[in-house]
Amino acid sequence: MAWDGISEFVSVAETQSFTKASQQMGISTAQVSRQISELEKRLKTRLFYRTTRKVTLTEEGRLFYRHCRGLVDSLEAAEQAITNLQVKPQGKIKMTAPVTYGERHILPLLNDFMSVYEEVQITVNLSNDKLDLLEQGYDLAIRLGKLVDSTLMAKMLGQRTNYVCASPSYLAQHGSPVSLSDLHNHSCLLGTLDYWRFKEKGKDRHIRVSGTLRYNSGFGLVDAALKGLGIVQLPHYYVETHLQSGDLVVLLDEFSEPDEGIWAVYPQNRHLSPKIRLLVDYLSEHLK
Known part of the structure; x- marks a missing residue:
């Protein structure tokens, strides 16, 4: 056959x-x-x-x-319809999310979700790489920022804000930048990119920055900024508690780019099964 x-x-x-x-x-x-x-x-x-x-x-x-993946998905969708999973969600969900954001925000929500829907089985791969969802068999991915892959369906779950900030001790010693060009005279703490994103007079600006260190760890960059080693640009979930306490100070706020999306994405040819739809709605409700 x-x-x-x-x-x-x-x-x-x-x-x-x-x-x-x-x-x-x-x-x-x-x-x-x-x-x-x-x-x-x-x-x-x-x-x-x-x-x-x-x-x-x-x-x-x-x-x-x-x-073939689409054929298997269609068969699974037919079986789900017969067993009426809308009433009692069950089965496997394979998903991926960025490492830090996933650890701090997504995994705790998944734990809450699974405590309610005990027959759902979730496998999560935390990775900062843009994995091929279709080829690697993922049902769902959490992605941050601007989406470039038009082959994926997407639902916005929330937003993130990027802040440029530094410690009061650094600013007391080196002064505060008041324009984007001033960044060239400061020690900028680098992540995986060698530029920072801004908005100036309605236009996107990518400003190349440099400094004495480069980490692929947001927590490492926050620690360096707290210890007065330089200026950093990071999403709110790294720095918001330090901004509230005054240990870090927001800079160049008038040049901030608009908030970026936090997205749930999934392949177009995947049937959005009731369990996945329920999970996406749950994440959307709690992340907002």
Whole structure:
């Protein structure tokens, strides 16, 4: 039959293992291997590269996966409709979120969500990389800032504000910048980018900055700013408590860019199942 081997193929593609796929599906490894072999014979193409350590998709396999993932999603959606998951959400959700924002805001909300909906199973990969949701089998992603991938559907969950700030001790010693060009005379604490974003006279400005340190850690940059090592630009969830206490002071506020979006995104060809819709609505309600 045309469907034979499809579920096994998708499972192996996503787990990158015949053994893990067999465990996931509750069948023997030999049966998974046999179904994949029959599928490759029927298609007259090789779908996987197999070594003793790893199983990866061939180019033809990646193309086939993109289509098959949608078929499996449609089958799952049909089963969900029959079992009426709108009443009792259950099943797996695979999602990704940025590391720091995910740790501080998303994971605690997921814990609250799962304490209410106990039959939902959530797997989260915290990563600052823009992962391919379709190819890697993700149902949902949390992304920050401007969205550039037009192939994804998106719902805004909230907003974040970026602040430029420094400690009173740094400002007492070096003075406060009053224009964007003044930043060139200051020690700027760098993250992964070598420029900061501003808005001046209605136009976006990217100002190249430099300093004596560069961290890929927002918490490390906050600590450096608190210790008077320079000026930093970071989202509100890193600095808001320090701004409230006066340990950090906002600078160049008149040049701040508009707040950025916090988004839930998902592939267009994925059926937004009741459990995912419920989770997105839950996140939206609590993040706002």
